[in-house]
Amino acid sequence: MIEQMNKSLDFLRDKYGFPQGNISAGQEFFMLKDADGSTYELLPYRIERRFSELKKMIDSNTLEDVSTLRFAKFTSGITMKKLLAEQLDLAEFIAGSPIIRGFASGDGENVCNVIVRFANSISASIECGTKLPANATVLDRHEIIARRGVGCDRGVDTQIPQHSIYLWNDEGKQEYTDVDTELFGLPDEVIWNVRAACALLKEPVLKKLWHEAASRSLKLAEAAIASARTNTPVTTGEF
Amino acid sequence: MKPVKIAMMGMTHGHTRKYYQTLIENQKLDWVASCAQDEEAKKVYELYQTGVPCYLDPEAMLAEHPEIEAVVIASANDQHFKDMEFCAKRGIHILSMKIPTFDMDEYDAMIEMVDKAGIICQIELEMHYNPVVKRLQKLITDGKLGKLLSVQATNITLSPVWAFPWQGSPEASYGKRVQLSADDHRFRGGALCDHPHIFDLIRWLTGSSFESVFAQAAPNLRRELEVEDMVLAAGKMQDGTAFLFDPSWSRLEERLKVPGPGWELFPKRMEVNLTITGEKGMIQCDCFGPNVYHNGAPNDRYTVQYTYFDEWIGLIDEFVDCIRNHKQPKINLKWHRETIACMNGCYESIRSGQAVKLG
Numbered sequence: 085m086i087e088q089m090n091k092s093l094d095f096l097r098d099k100y101g102f103p104q105g106n107i108s109a110g111q112e113f114f115m116l117k118d119a120d121g122s123t124y125e126l127l128p129y130r131i132e133r134r135f136s137e138l139k140k141m142i143d144s145n146t147l148e149d150v151s152t153l154r155f156a157k158f159t160s161g162i163t164m165k166k167l168l169a170e171q172l173d174l175a176e177f178i179a180g181s182p183i184i185r186g187f188a189s190g191d192g193e194n195v196c197n198v199i200v201r202f203a204n205s206i207s208a209s210i211e212c213g214t215k216l217p218a219n220a221t222v223l224d225r226h227e228i229i230a231r232r233g234v235g236c237d238r239g240v241d242t243q244i245p246q247h248s249i250y251l252w253n254d255e256g257k258q259e260y261t262d263v264d265t266e267l268f269g270l271p272d273e274v275i276w277n278v279r280a281a282c283a284l285l286k287e288p289v290l291k292k293l294w295h296e297a298a299s300r301s302l303k304l305a306e307a308a309i310a311s312a313r314t315n316t317p318v319t320t321g322e323f
Numbered sequence: 324m325k326p327v328k329i330a331m332m333g334m335t336h337g338h339t340r341k342y343y344q345t346l347i348e349n350q351k352l353d354w355v356a357s358c359a360q361d362e363e364a365k366k367v368y369e370l371y372q373t374g375v376p377c378y379l380d381p382e383a384m385l386a387e388h389p390e391i392e393a394v395v396i397a398s399a400n401d402q403h404f405k406d407m408e409f410c411a412k413r414g415i416h417i418l419s420m421k422i423p424t425f426d427m428d429e430y431d432a433m434i435e436m437v438d439k440a441g442i443i444c445q446i447e448l449e450m451h452y453n454p455v456v457k458r459l460q461k462l463i464t465d466g467k468l469g470k471l472l473s474v475q476a477t478n479i480t481l482s483p484v485w486a487f488p489w490q491g492s493p494e495a496s497y498g499k500r501v502q503l504s505a506d507d508h509r510f511r512g513g514a515l516c517d518h519p520h521i522f523d524l525i526r527w528l529t530g531s532s533f534e535s536v537f538a539q540a541a542p543n544l545r546r547e548l549e550v551e552d553m554v555l556a557a558g559k560m561q562d563g564t565a566f567l568f569d570p571s572w573s574r575l576e577e578r579l580k581v582p583g584p585g586w587e588l589f590p591k592r593m594e595v596n597l598t599i600t601g602e603k604g605m606i607q608c609d610c611f612g613p614n615v616y617h618n619g620a621p622n623d624r625y626t627v628q629y630t631y632f633d634e635w636i637g638l639i640d641e642f643v644d645c646i647r648n649h650k651q652p653k654i655n656l657k658w659h660r661e662t663i664a665c666m667n668g669c670y671e672s673i674r675s676g677q678a679v680k681l682g
Contacts, residue, residue: 101350133630137615141628146584146619233619240625246613248455253467253604260462261613262454263630265637 085274089114092267092278099266102285107277112166113298116281116291124284124291125298128276129174131283133263134237138228139178141235149231153179153208157224160216164193165305167212172308173301175200175208178228183304187317192309221245221259326353327416327643328390332381332406333398334359334368336420337483337490337517338447340582342395343373345635351643355391358384360398367581381409392416393443393646399489400516401498404429411440416646418639419446421519423656425511425667426498434656443645445638445652446659450520450595451527452637455610459597463528468601471529471562475598476521477569481576481587482545482552483517490517491548503540503551504674511670513550518570520595523654523662528599531562532661537678538669544575556669561682577622585621592627 089107096102104119113125129135141147155171176182181204190196190212198210216223223244227236239246247259262268267275284290307318329352331342346354357377359365365377378384385391393416396406400422410417417437423446424430437444450456463471484491490512493500497512515538526532536558540551552572559565574589586592595610611629618625645652661681668679 099350100348134615137628137630141615141617141619144584146617146628148620230619233617233623235615235617235619235628237613237615239613239616246609248609248612249458249462250607251462251467251604252606255467260455260458262458265452265454265457265633268454268457 085271088270089274089278089281092270092274093281096266096278096282097285100282100286102282105281105285107281112169112302114277114280116284118285118291122291124295126277126280126284127173127294127298128273128280129170130177130294131279132276135174135178135226138226138235138237139180141233142178142180142228142230147228147230147233147235150179150206150228151231152229153206154227154229155208155225156211157222158211158213158216159222159224160214160218160220162214164196164212164214165302165309167214168196168198168210168305168308169298169301171210171212172198172200172304173297174226175210176202176297176301176304178226179204179206179208181206182300182320184320185317186304186308186311188308188312189315190312192312196308196312198308198311324351324643324647326351327392327646328353328355328388329393329395330355330384330388330391331357331395331397332384332409333396333402334364334377335361335399335402335487335489336397337487337582338420338449339368339397340371341632341635342397342639343371345639346375346395347373349636349639349643351647352639356384356388360402370581381406385413393418393642396420399487399495400424401489401495404433407433407444408436411436411442414440414442416443416642417445418642419444419656421447422516422663423659424498425516425663427660427664427667429498430656430660430663434660437656443642443652444656445642445645446654446656447638448520448523448654448659449634449638450524450610451653452634452641453610454631455608456524459599459606459608459610460527462606463599463601467604468599468606469603471564471599471601473565473567473598473600474525474528475567476524477594477596478518478521479569479571479573480517480593481574481589482514482548482572483582484545484548485576485578486580486582491550493550496550501670503670504676507540507673509540509543509551510549511551513548513554514552514572515554515556515570515666515669516550517572519662519666521568521570521597522665523659524597525560525564525566526661529560529562529564531560531564533665533668533681534559534561535678535680535682536665536668536672538672540673541571544573551673554669554673556672558665558678558681585624587626588624590616590625590627 489495493510
């Protein structure tokens with residue numbers, strides 16, 4: 085996968101004139117190593133188009149006076165800590181504010197339900213689970229509820245993610261959602277990490293921000309798991 | 324590779340603004356100038372603050388920028404021949420909008436002009452660079468459906484006429500004033516003229532040519548228009564594949580002068596969906612979905628906010644590749660002729676009330 089990522093990154097660097105850099109696997113995140121040898125965490129969900137568009141809804145005042153975020157993600161093959169870190173950082177990114185308090189329920193390993201409050205007083209609920217069968221499509225939903233408008237990455241009256249193409253034939257039912265012509269055919273994980281690396285190479289100011297956010301997200305995840313185990317809220321100081 | 328010095332002309336086509344980001348960001352291009360058809364088009368262009376100078380006279384633009392190698396002709400359909408002639412005479416490569424012309428004699432003259440000048444002329448049919456279409460083509464080529472039996476497709480949108488008035492003018496859109504039929508006093512030049520994509524796609528998906536087509540115009544949703552806004556077409560390809568197309572302006576709109584948030588009344592302002600049946604299976608395909616959704620500002624209506632509109636990246640990449648490496652674009656004037664002929668066949672069918680033989 086790393087080889088695939090770097091081949092794609094080289095293609096885009098050449099095309100758009102981005103500086104030298106390559107991707108490697110880190111402990112919790114894929115990392116970008118830049119020309120001077122420094123490494124930075126990649127936060128691919130921060131540049132995934134549906135999340136950029138959701139954030140844009142807030143930043144452009146399409147949604148006004150946000151009250152609550154309702155996030156959910158159920159998957160497999162990932163630790164609860166990593167899953168929570170991703171969703172908690174995404175929540176801070178979209179809310180545009182740091183989390184100041186959190187409470188969680190669940191075993192902290194297979195399931196974890198989190199309620200948080202941000203410094204700007206927005207609330208969020210985050211439902212996470214890692215028990216989806218390995219071959220099942222990830223189930224997720226990200227909803228923003230505001231005094232003016234609701235934004236969501238799932239359509240009204242749909243409980244599960246939709247796809248661009250559904251194919252039925254003798255091999256059964258298959259689903260496809262392709263979002264990137266330049267990186268056509270690659271797995272989503274490769275596409276979004278390569279795009280994240282491009283974002284860092286194009287806008288170096290993001291490197292420090294993402295590094296700090298990655299570190300903070302892991303602390304937030306650990307705090308949420310601790311809250312679930314102790315049945316006690318955690319506050320800013322504990323992050 | 325040396326960047327291609329490129330310009331835009333006309334600036335009145337609905338797709339004009341979609342090029343700006345690609346022309347600025349692609350390292351293989353150097354966007355040096357634009358030339359608007361009139362003051363009004365120039366004013367709208369300047370709202371986007373591209374930083375690229377805009378002229379009102381193509382000769383003046385070329386005098387200032389003799390280095391221009393290629394032009395995106397982003398003008399009304401009835402301006403295309405004149406604009407192409409301007410470029411061809413000067414050996415400037417052309418990226419043409421989706422309808423070069425509906426006049427088949429003029430169309431053949433364009434082919435001759437381009438051949439004689441030895442320039443690249445690529446037609447803008449951006450669906451070919453859509454990743455969902457790419458997957459669709461791959462699945463069919465890989466034989467997942469077997470021999471195709473039927474293709475149903477929509478290319479339905481809101482009507483752009485309030486922002487781009489030429490699209491409601493029979494002369495500017497269709498090239499002349501032709502009544503739909505003896506008892507239908509509307510004119511050719513409406514929704515059908517705006518939606519060639521599905522007529523083109525079926526040729527790619529089947530590898531076949533049109534055999535015949537039948538079309539019918541419905542009562543207009545917009546009574547003010549003198550061109551058709553609702554139309555259906557059905558027919559057969561030479562390989563036997565049946566088709567049913569809906570190329571209508573069936574989604575109502577706010578009558579904005581400049582496209583922007585709140586343009587749509589129906590949540591999804593533009594859709595290209597296909598249902599394909601083959602001997603081995605079926606496909607349902609939404610070329611512009613899934614997306615994200617909201618009911619916020621400016622109109623508090625449930626709205627699709629699109630998450631992918633990057634077709635112009637691939638389209639421009641191919642154009643540059645063809646110029647620098649002397650290749651023929653996939654969608655060139657000669658290839659596209661049959662698509663235009665079928666669209667004319669639809670109008671002829673509306674006139675006669677009969678299926679029109681094409682093959």
